[in-house]
Each structure stands twice: as structure tokens, then as C-alpha cells.
Amino acid sequence: MQESWNGYVNDDDRALLKVIKFASPTSAGADCIDPDCTWVEQWVHRAGPRKQIYFEPQYVKAGIVTCGGLCPGLNDVIRQIVLTLEKYGVKNIVGIQHGFRGFFENHLGEVLLNRHVVQNINLAGGSFLGVSRGGANISDIVDSIQARRLDMLFVLGGNGTHAGANLIHEECRKRKLKVSIVGVPKTIDNDILLMDKTFGFDTAVEAAQRAINSAYIEAHSAFHGIGLVKLMGRSSGFITMHASLSSGQVDICLIPEVPFTLDGPNGVLRHLEHLIETKGFALICVAEGAGQEHLQQSNATDASGNTVLSDIGVHLQQKMKSHFKEIGIHSDVKYIDPTYMVRAVRANASDAILCTVLGQNAVHGAFAGFSGITTGICNTHNVYLPIPEVIKSTRLVDPNSRMWHRCLTSTGQPDFH
């Protein structure tokens, strides 16, 4: 039986996406994404339960699928979707195993989900349903959705997965299937357009900061120690920037959005020399996607279609070793790549709350009759957004933003060019 929800959200409630009014259009340091925005278009739907719902809960079959790499909080979102579906009165809830792959690999059966099964899954990291990269034929997936008689599908994944979810949504509309496809953005890199932050990011920064602190201790204790930490961030440097800021121990922070030179009088290596001479040690934090121009490009792509990056961490490590050898100064480089230890932790309290809100709102959105949407937090308000809006491009660190300037203030690093 369906519960009644207190505090319904009116279908016409809107939240404002932009809240900065610049003194002049050329004002520096804005957090603004698009300086030419027209304010009118920036009001979006508030997320939450609607008085009017578009499915009869007792007949609903709902599916959940998690795609891509691990991210802290996946189990919190799965759990909350299940708990909220049950509150509505849904009795038939299944998990699709190992991402979209689960739709067409026959031996991967559906996992039956209910409040008992999911009760404590949030206490461990990872995905209770399993993940996998890479895709599938959209038509095959929709065939499978039809065969399974799913009324709702909740898709947890990143940009690529959301693109897939949108294609599934469009194919369903083409076939006139009344299936609600609702996304929940999952990107440990925090690189989704328009959103204040995505779940798992806070937790990842916390875990990354611990790795940085280890590198600091190694570098500080060693004679002419140089700690080098490579963090996640294929095209955006949010984790690297935030972890550097929160640790307060980083001397050099390198992100994909800000090019740098290694050699020459303004290069990273020369600044390292300076740090070794003056402080006796140094700490570098680099995003995996930074400085790709220094590496030999490969043409390979992974199962998700992402270009396989050459390893900037290993490259930097080798450059530093050979540079200090060349100039005859002792150095002791310690390289840490904590990626898998960062991704696998369970969500911290702040992310657990975000996941709770996202999971509840995903279900409210489906019952409100939305499809092809995703849910997130914009300017502190929870909203629904059409998927195409958020996958237009990857959200990047703005090198003119106050946050990047704060990071530069914290590291004290010069311009590397």
C-alpha cells in the first residue's frame, strides 16, 4: 500500500541555476559556466514527491543498474531507491548485474531486491550489483527491458552511461513503451555540468587527502624526498584541486585544464629544484589527465570508449629522477597511485545524505512520470534536469575561478610556462 507523502512539491516549483550578478561582463574569477546565459532559461524543476503519480505501485516492476567504474555511495543510492520504491508500495524490484552487460549476458540473472536485502549494503564500498564498463546495443537493451516488463529503470553512471540512458529513453518513446528512464549521475571526478557536486566526490577527496598525507610523510622524512601522488580526473581536475586544498601540504598541483611545461626556467623541474634547496622536500599532486601533451599519444580506447591515457605519474617520476641525477643533486622520489583505494571506500556521512536524497528523488521523478531525466543538486536545491542538458560536455575546473586561485595561493606554485 502506498504511503502518503508530506510536503509534496508543486509541479511548477522552480530553482534558479545562476546566482551571481557580475559587476561587468569582463569581471574575473567567476564560477559562471556560460557568461552569455539568459536568466529566463535557468529555472529548472524542483525534485521531490508529486501529489499526482503516474504508475500504480502494486503493478510496477522497477530495475536498477550500475555502470562504469566504482564510486563511493553506489550502495547508498541502490539502498535508498529500494526503500523509497517500497514506501510507494512497489513489490517487484530487481537489480541488473554488472552494468548494461547484465541485460544481455544470459548467465547474469536478476537480483531480487527488498529492504532486507539492502539493509546494510551501504556499510561496504563497491556496488552490490556489480559494475562493468562499456556498452551494448541500445535496441537489444530495450528488447530486454520489454522482455523483463520493466516499468522503471534507474541508471547510475557517468556521462557515457547517461548518453546511453537517453538513447534507451528515446528508443522506448519510439516504441511507445511507458517506461521511465531516470539517471543518477555517478562520477567520482565531479565533472557533471550544472551540479554543485556529485555523490562520492567528498568521500574521494577525503581518501585522496590521506594518500597525500602519506606522500607528505614519506617526502618529509626522506633526504631530499619528493612525494608524487596521481589522482583520478581524466579531463577535469576537481579531485586533485580539492584534495590539494584540503591537505594544505601540496607544493605543486597539476590538472588537465591548466597546461604546464616540465623543462626550462619556468618548468616544474626547475621549481622542484628550488623547493629541494629551500624546504628540503617537495610534494606534487597530479591528475591522471594532466599534461597529456608531454606523453606519446596512444590510439587505444577502453571498453567505455575512453581514450587510454598514457601514465603521467610514471612519466613525471622518471623525468624527476633523471633530472636530479643529471644535475647531480640527490633526490628520493616516492610515487603513490591510490586510485583503487580511493574508489573502494564506503561513502562518508555527507555523501550518504546526498545519496539518500538522490535515491529518493530518482524514485519520485519516475512516479511523477518523468523519463530521460537525471537528478542532482544545483545551487543547494535538488532538481530534475533533462539528460541532454548535463551531457553536453564535461564540467571543467575554470582556471579563472576563485577556487583555482585559492589552490594556487595554498600551494604557492608559479605559472609553469
Added chain:
Amino acid sequence: MQESWNGYVNDDDRALLKVIKFASPTSAGADCIDPDCTWVEQWVHRAGPRKQIYFEPQYVKAGIVTCGGLCPGLNDVIRQIVLTLEKYGVKNIVGIQHGFRGFFENHLGEVLLNRHVVQNINLAGGSFLGVSRGGANISDIVDSIQARRLDMLFVLGGNGTHAGANLIHEECRKRKLKVSIVGVPKTIDNDILLMDKTFGFDTAVEAAQRAINSAYIEAHSAFHGIGLVKLMGRSSGFITMHASLSSGQVDICLIPEVPFTLDGPNGVLRHLEHLIETKGFALICVAEGAGQEHLQQSNATDASGNTVLSDIGVHLQQKMKSHFKEIGIHSDVKYIDPTYMVRAVRANASDAILCTVLGQNAVHGAFAGFSGITTGICNTHNVYLPIPEVIKSTRLVDPNSRMWHRCLTSTGQPDFH
């Protein structure tokens, strides 16, 4: 020598305080504080470095003081104020010990502060400068400020401390002293008007959630176990609500803003019986200021002038024990008060970043010539606010907000009246 700052903030930059447009003025579930607000008034100053500064750094003497109870992140803010002052070129930085008390207790000398002294103070909880409750004669404090020749005073504290800071600011103006008084809101309860959140709150919720999990394990393992956790929150229930939401294990969440009955058919005790009968155990989380109407009022106040609260935790514990004894059902009540273990932890990564931003902006504000202001984050933007605006009243949980409804959805508790 003063550094130049990239990305100056224009003095006329503003951030918008309100971002919700309601479908109708009676729309439920708003996060809005004042439904009759006029938008025009809601634009406030952006925080950040100004091109034009109003002090010559090399002659500035700056003081820092921390007042009230402990809160995670105090050392992060102290550290960042010192680092930023040094970036401006300030050479004379001192800490006042043990709150306002340090201004007039002669044996409490000034602590000299610089980057070496503060380098790693953020790795431990507490306050490097010491705290104490309670006040002082404003005139005496300003005498002391004059005697010490302070040009800037950074005051970390809660509502009461900010009221004091504002009086100091006014007294300084009356005496025509060119002293900049800048507050940084410090309240583990997150109960400051207008601000998205205050530093230390995230960390406190994280630590509180661990206590809740302990109580869950005790209650779940015991025969007819009842776990009872009392958390901070004299007049606002933010920590209790957020920790309950993030744990996902709480059955009953009691906060000061929402009255409840203990006895009777709709009371807490009857619901507990129901939980014991159906689940076999139960978990209650209560804010220290909740249910004061059930307690004998005391007239005592502490050194900060706060009314001494009777202990709702002990009261509930005794009521539950005697109730279950009375009705002849075995119960095993475990009471946890983790207050001091929550307050004393170091800031987590998210709070560390917030503290970095607040500390930098406090210094920018002083150099910009502001006084009688405080700094915080509103709708994801960092702003300066006049102190009187934020101390008008205590920020409370809105029982009609979506967040409280999410909490009720999570606990499944009925209305207790």
C-alpha cells in the same frame, strides 16, 4: 612584501541569497526562510581579495581569538588566517589565549604566530589558542585592543561571540579606532542564519553517525535492545537530523523544533513497544535541546549565558526503563552521549576546504576595509555579511522543509502527538 592576487573580486560583485521561485506563496516544503522576501535586498557582497587594500601590511598587527566550545576546524581556520596574512606581508600576528578571557587575564600572554608555528596544527582537533566560554566587559576588551595596538581582530565564535564582536566593532568606531573586526561563524550546531553550512558541521555529523552506528550494533545484538544517542543541538536539530539521515539506521529522531509526547497512544514509548515487538530492537537519536517541556526547568545559565538544559537523554533513558518494566516486557537500554568525542575530532576534508576558504576570505575582508562583518557560504557562493544580519535569531530546522520530510521518510516514525 605583498603578493599580488590573481582574480580580484570586484567590489560591486554580488551573490543572490534566494534561488527558489515558488508556484504559489502557500507552496509547502520550501527551504525558504522568509516567504515575503523582496528579491532586491537579497544581493550580498562576494568575498575575496580586492585590488584596493586599506592597510599597509608591513605595519599591521593582527590578532586571532577563539571563543566558546570546541568545533572541528578551528585550527584549520587559525592556520589559514596566519598563512594568508603572511601572503599579504603581515609580520606581526598574535593569538589571544582562551577566548575573550585572554584579553584581561594577565598571565595569559599573546602567542606569536607564523607559518612555522601553524604548519601542522590542523592535524589535531581542538583549538591551538585555547577556548573559553563567556564574556568580558566590551570596554575592557577595546582598551586591551588599543594597548596591544591591534589593527585587525579575527573572532571565531558562535552567535553570542558574534554579538560581542559586533559590540567591539561599534566601540572601536565610537573611539574612532581604525580596527577591523571580522568574524568567522563557529557553531557545530550549524545554526547560523543565511549560511549553507558552517565549518565543523560535516565532520560532526560524520562523528555522530559513528556513535549512532555503535548504538545500532549494541541495540541489534542485545535482546530487546534500545539504543539511545544524545547529540548536540541546544535549539536546532541539524546534527541530529543529518546524522540520522546519513546513518539510515535510526527509528526515532527527536529535535527541538518538533514537539513530541512520550506517553499516550501517539507517544514515543508506545511506538517503541511497537518496534520491539516487530523488529526486536530500536534506535533513538535525540538532540540535547529536544523535549525540554518534559523536564523540570532550571534557571541556571552557563558562563556564555546559555540556559543550562536538563538532560533529555537521561530523562528518556529512565522513562523507557520504567515503562518497559511496568508493562512487563524485557528491554535493554544503552545510552550514548558522544558529545566530547564528536567535538574533538579534526576537520574532515570537506570542512578543511571550507575552513581554508573562510580563513582566506576573513583576511581579504579585513584588508578590503570591512569591519563588523562575518564571512560564510550562501547558496554555494562565498560572501560577506554584516554581523547583525546573521545574529538576528538562531537558524532552525523547518518542520515543513523537504529535509525534515526526508528524515521522516528515512526513520518511518509517526507524528508523536
Added chain:
Amino acid sequence: MQESWNGYVNDDDRALLKVIKFASPTSAGADCIDPDCTWVEQWVHRAGPRKQIYFEPQYVKAGIVTCGGLCPGLNDVIRQIVLTLEKYGVKNIVGIQHGFRGFFENHLGEVLLNRHVVQNINLAGGSFLGVSRGGANISDIVDSIQARRLDMLFVLGGNGTHAGANLIHEECRKRKLKVSIVGVPKTIDNDILLMDKTFGFDTAVEAAQRAINSAYIEAHSAFHGIGLVKLMGRSSGFITMHASLSSGQVDICLIPEVPFTLDGPNGVLRHLEHLIETKGFALICVAEGAGQEHLQQSNATDASGNTVLSDIGVHLQQKMKSHFKEIGIHSDVKYIDPTYMVRAVRANASDAILCTVLGQNAVHGAFAGFSGITTGICNTHNVYLPIPEVIKSTRLVDPNSRMWHRCLTSTGQPDFH
């Protein structure tokens, strides 16, 4: 099918209990329990798998029961017993719920156990089977054992529970039942005779130390702060002593084995004055069973038959407050009782290994045909001991031992009498 075990232990292998040879019988500082021991009696059976086993695994029904209060590692031991029973080929394994109570409360059914059920139970604290204090009629329990057709019963509990297990063992022998009763000592207080340490102790000390560190930070940050931490230890002060030693921050450590005076020139209160005057703050750590002579004795006992202790923590807190008020010196006392937060954590790595060894050896002992035994680690070797040997009395801290002297060296406290 039964596995074969590599590295069988020979039935005649023995481990030596005593390894100190004193220069003279009056030599101080010995860790020795009984100075008149005859060495010959001190050889005991090594624990481990035997070539010859006394049960046919495929027909065995084994039960597990956890009694008393929580202790880190209970789930690790349960898990390992189940895994090891399955390795032998046992198919019928059940958990008795909520201690001995589970034998006779009809609604508490048996929990079926196998490797899938127990796979990850060690990742959470508490007891997967539930605990409860207190006893039961031995004859009723043995009736229940017969009715359930148990061949082996693994009993996890403290001194009192082991006494019960031994009575069950004797009753089984009287009834000529071929049932193996094997204990695993569970006491967070580490107060079991002859054993190097019991499981959960290391973890408890770690968690207790965190509470002490919180108290240190509160005391150190406050003006004339006094931190007071009460830890577990009804009659033995091991947790309090070890946590004080490991923290290195405690000024006064009070345990049941060492009486102390509060008032007078050599009392605790006078030393506190001295600490406040010289250091500005102080930190006290007290075992719950310490200083009972200062309290009004109650005649009450709990369900386990233990005398209900009056609360030394509350008593000390009040005495300190009134003392400093009396002598007109400001003080700020913060009292922390972390008991339930300490007990509920999961086992650390060191305890996880100990639990693995104990769980395996408990099963090996049962298959070897032992009954009425318990298993533990003595002088770094794993052994079987007859239950009566270990429950003769409670293991206490020896005030003449090197460890207590190290603790005194660490705190710098004088004799309080």
C-alpha cells in the same frame, strides 16, 4: 568430504606456561602469577588439528552461542568456527540466539549457518547471533542440547559463561552424552588467567585510546581543563593501563588493583591542583571498578550475577568540581564514558588473526574429542586448557609488575596514599 590437514599437532606436544627464572624468589617486578609453582605442572596441550578425529563430520550437528556483553571479534570467531567446521565436512551448523536465553525462549529459533551466511559478518561489530546476559538452568540447557541433537557446542563468553559451560559439560558426562563443549574466552577486560591476551582487547585499547585523545584535546583547549575518561574493567585494570600507556597523554591512571585516596595531602585532588597550576590542564583515566571503597555499596546484581557498581566516573567528576569550587580555582571538567562506542567496533587486524586462530582451534579441539576445555594463547603458543583452570579467579594487574611501573613512569603520578 573431509579435508586432510597439513601439519597435524601431536597429541603429546606441550607448551610451557612459565618462562621466567628469577634470580631469587623475592625478586620484584615479576609477571609471575604464582611464585611457588612447580614447573612440571606447567606443560599444557598444544592446540591444533589431530590426525585422529572423534566425530564423523557428515553426521555432526554443531551449535554456537555468544553470551554476556559485546566484545570486538565475536563475529570473526563465529565466522571462523563455521568455515572450519565446513572444511571438516560438517553440514549442519546452527547459531543459538541471544546467549543461553536462546536455548529456552521458544520464539528464538536456530539460525542456520554456512560460509555464505557468515562471509562478511566480520566487517561489522556486535554479535551476529545476538547476546544476552544471565543464565539459565543447566539441566534445561542440556535437555535442549539433547532435543536439538547437538554434537558440539561452542560457547563464547567470559568467566561466568565458562563456569556455565563447564557445568553443561559435566551434566553431559553425567548423562553419558557424547557432546563436546568447547569454550572461547570472551572478555574485553583481558582478565582471563594464564592467557597472554584475549580477543577484542587490542581493539578495545585502540578505541579507548581515541576516547582518551578526545579528552586530552578538550582538556588542553579549555581553560584549566580536566578530562576524565572512564573505561571498562570491573575488577581488573588492563584496558585502563594499556590505553593510558599507548596514549602517553594521561596524567593519572586509576585501576581497581591499586587503592587510592582522593582527599588529603597525598590524594588525587591535591595532585590535580598541582597539575592545573603547572601544566594548566590534566587528564585522568579511571577503570569502572576502581575506587569502589569511596562509593556507597549497592547490593544489587545484574542478570549475570555481577554486583552493580556505583559509578566512579560520576563520583570523581562531582568531587573534582566541588573541590575546585571550594578552593576558588576555576576548572572545566569534561567527562567521557566511551564504553558502548568501544565495545561495538569491529576487530582490528591483530584481533582478527587471533579470532581466526581461536575459531580454528576450537573446532580442532572438538574433533580431537576434548570437552570442557577452552582455547587461548599462552606464552605465544596456542593451547587447550581445562575450563576449571582458567576460571579459578580473575586475572588482575600485578601492582609490582614491570607493566604497571611503566605506566607510572609514563603518567608521572605519585602514590595516592
Added chain:
Amino acid sequence: MQESWNGYVNDDDRALLKVIKFASPTSAGADCIDPDCTWVEQWVHRAGPRKQIYFEPQYVKAGIVTCGGLCPGLNDVIRQIVLTLEKYGVKNIVGIQHGFRGFFENHLGEVLLNRHVVQNINLAGGSFLGVSRGGANISDIVDSIQARRLDMLFVLGGNGTHAGANLIHEECRKRKLKVSIVGVPKTIDNDILLMDKTFGFDTAVEAAQRAINSAYIEAHSAFHGIGLVKLMGRSSGFITMHASLSSGQVDICLIPEVPFTLDGPNGVLRHLEHLIETKGFALICVAEGAGQEHLQQSNATDASGNTVLSDIGVHLQQKMKSHFKEIGIHSDVKYIDPTYMVRAVRANASDAILCTVLGQNAVHGAFAGFSGITTGICNTHNVYLPIPEVIKSTRLVDPNSRMWHRCLTSTGQPDFH
């Protein structure tokens, strides 16, 4: 002024090294190192304060040096040595920076040490004094000891460092210098002969287990996931064995002491196939020194003279990837090398106590007039040992020991040959 020590240890007190009496000399599964030992020789000196001391504290100058790689607890030992020296009345305590290198690099000055300086250094990992590998000319070091007028030198390091310390001791005797050289064994690998365990080992196992759990979560969540964790252990597998045992999640544990084949019907790769087919995922834990026979030998050595090992982790990763590609089965290998994150953590409570004891005993040993000794815990008793006794060889995991058999029972792995 010197304190008097309660509970002096008599110079003739001895502790027994061996406590197992085997049923027959061929009995399997012994923890014994040398089956032909004569018991008589196995009594060693108890550690602790002596009534008679051989230095006048007020004139003593003591030095501390930390050599080799990082190990949790270094700061605890440094701190305790300083605190204990001060208790004796020593006023002149210095730290030599960055290992033996500090004796002859002129710009590395002595660090003055006292209780204020070391008060909280144990709250962070690393070495407060800095470390470095590699050696120095013994004669130069003794020259420097003479020039600095050191009376005591406390040397924290591993096997190689102890060999150096012994040569320094012998050179001092040759020069008839009354200098006490006392070692404290520092090896995260726990590979020191005769000792129950060395400081930092427990903490390292705890941290290593967290890395294993991350790998488990990655492997378990991925489709055909294989987690691979490489841990420390150049020639001994203690960390790998203990971390595997404590996690209880490892399927294959590979250590230097037990050779294995990769290919063929009994090889690791075939067993992995089996695990992927039956469980769907697998978890491997390998010590850095394991399986060196599969790698191309390098002739290089590091600054400590250790052979540079080829990377078994990278090798295994590549072998697994190519193997599964070859046989046409999807696999998803995640490789974690947590070494620097394990080494840099602060000591846990159990290690903090061990460090306290070792630090105190090192000082007692020096004042008792010993030189050329080291201190450690043998069969639960604290003893002094001549350095040559403990550096005869590296302590190894005995493949016939009960502990290794327990590990095999836990992983369920077959013999790989």
C-alpha cells in the same frame, strides 16, 4: 635530578627463549627455529632498570638516529627515549638527522630534543629526525661520535643498520671510548630473529588489510574481477601472511619462502581460472620478494646494499592479463601497491605500547652499561640480546609452521607446483 625506579630488574634475571617441548624431534608444525638447540644457552637477560647505573645522568650526552625506510612507531620510540632519558636526569639529548648520513653531512645539524619538542610527535607517522638508506664509513662515524662527545647512541634500524651499530660498538671499544651503543630493531617486515614481533608490524598489517579490502571490493564488484595486492617483504612473507589471514578475503597468498609455478596444471594461473569460473572473482596477495625466480635478475643494489628486486606485482599483472586474453575469457585485473601508504601511518595502540616499552628499555640498557645490544620482546618477555645474535640471518616464515597452515586453510589455495 635522577628519579628512583620502582621494580628494578635484577641483573641475573633471565627469560627463556624456547617454550615448546616436542613429542619427538620429527614432530611437524613447530614454531621452533633450531631443533637442535640446547636449552641452557637459551636464557637471556631481562630488560629493565637496574639499581646500579654506569653513567652520571647530568653529564650524559645522548644521541638518537633513525636509519633505513619508514616504519610506524619511529616517533613513538624517539619520544619515549627522550622522556626516559629526562627521567634519569639527562639534559643533553640530540637527534642525528637522516640516518648515518647525518654524522658526516655538515649542513645537517643536530636537533635538540626534550619533552616539549617530542610531546606530540607520535601523533604523526614518519620519522621526526628523518631517515635515509645507506651507510657510511664506520671510522668516520666514530670520529663524529667522539667529536660530538656522545656517551650514548640509540640506533633505530633493521638488520643492516644493526650490523653497522655493532661495528660502531666494536670500533668504540677498540678506541676505548666509553660509549653505549644500543639498537632498537626497526623492520616493518618483522624479520628479526628471536623476536615475537617488531614495532610497526601490527600497524602495517592493519593498513595492508585495508588495501586488501579495497582490492576485494574492486574485484568483487567488477565482472570477472581479479584484485592483486603487492605488500612489503623482501625475503620474508610475514606481512603478506598476516594481512591475508586477518582479512579472510584472500584466495591466493604468495610469499618468498614458498616457491610457486605460474603456468601448468598446478600453477597460479590455472587456479585463477578455476576461481573466476566458480566464484566469479579472485583476490591475490603477494610479497614483493616472492617468485623472484620468475623474473629477470638485476644486479643492481640500492643504497642500503639490498638487491633491487624486479617487480613481481607488475609481472603477475601482465601474466594474468595475457593469460586470460589467450584463453578468451574476460578478466578485469586491478593492481594495488599500497607500500608507501602502509609505511607512513602512525602506530596503532598496540605498537604504541610496544614502542613505549622498547624506548624505556633501550635507555635502561644504556644506563646499565650495556653496549652492542638490542632490545625486544621474546616469548612475551622483554630482553636484551647481543646484536650479533639477532643479525645472523633474516627471520623467515616457516612453511611447516601452524601459522602458514592456518593461512592455507584460510585461503583454500592448493600447492602451486
